[in-house]
Amino acid sequence: MNLNEFIRDIPDFPEQGIVFKDITPLMGNPVALQAVQEGLLDLLQGLKIDKVVGMESRGFFLGPALAMHLNAGFVPLRKPGKLPHTTLKQAYGLEYGKDVLEMHTDAIEKGERVLIHDDVLATGGTAEAACKLVEQAGGVVVQCNFLIELDFLKGRERISAYSVQSLLHY
Ligand SMILES: O=P(O)(O)OC[C@H]1O[C@H](OP(=O)(O)OP(=O)(O)O)[C@H](O)[C@@H]1O
Numbered sequence: 094m095n096l097n098e099f100i101r102d103i104p105d106f107p108e109q110g111i112v113f114k115d116i117t118p119l120m121g122n123p124v125a126l127q128a129v130q131e132g133l134l135d136l137l138q139g140l141k142i143d144k145v146v147g148m149e150s151r152g153f154f155l156g157p158a159l160a161m162h163l164n165a166g167f168v169p170l171r172k173p174g175k176l177p178h179t180t181l182k183q184a185y186g187l188e189y190g191k192d193v194l195e196m197h198t199d200a201i202e203k204g205e206r207v208l209i210h211d212d213v214l215a216t217g218g219t220a221e222a223a224c225k226l227v228e229q230a231g232g233v234v235v236q237c238n239f240l241i242e243l244d245f246l247k248g249r250e251r252i253s254a255y256s257v258q259s260l261l262h263y
């Protein structure tokens with residue numbers, strides 16, 4: 094199955110000059126969705142994972158399903174003001190703008206093995222912020238795992254301290 098057929102390019106979204114990779118056609122197709130989940134799990138090659146960390150909001154699309162298959166917990170990283178308990182916070186820049194991610198202070202225990210998952214690796218700003226939050230809490234980032242990597246933005250270089258795996262490259 095060619096998964097690229099289910100990812101659509103939207104020019105000038107969310108701003109002029111950005112070509113947005115829209116994965117909603119893929120999410121809407123049960124066969125493609127199953128293939129993606131199996132592909133992402135294959136990238137892990139049997140690594141033991143305690144927690145899957147997913148970034149709001151598209152990291153929530155597949156992160157919990159991966160966690161269930163790995164027999165791991167799921168930890169949501171959220172945009173500011175959304176998490177109700179005490180949080181760690183990390184500011185970052187991304188391909189189109191800047192933001193802050195928050196994580197509950199008790200979401201990860203010291204020494205836990207963490208998989209970072211998101212739909213897209215672009216500049217790597219979001220993933221780098223996620224890794225920092227996990228490490229602040231004492232977790233160990235075992236792999237950063239993406240559905241799509243935009244190779245030309247070189248996000249992988251920004252998170253070169255970690256193992257980076259992506260299912261599809263553009
Ligand atoms: O590698 P980067 O340049 O940091 O970009 C990647 C991030 O951008 C998108 O999230 P966005 O902030 O648009 O939020 P959304 O998932 O809520 O659409 C995407 O889901 C990644 O999290």
Ligand SMILES: Nc1ncnc2[nH]cnc12
Nearest residue numbers: 112113114115188213215
């Ligand atoms: N070009 C892009 N398409 C979809 N999501 C993104 N996140 C950052 N850059 C993106």
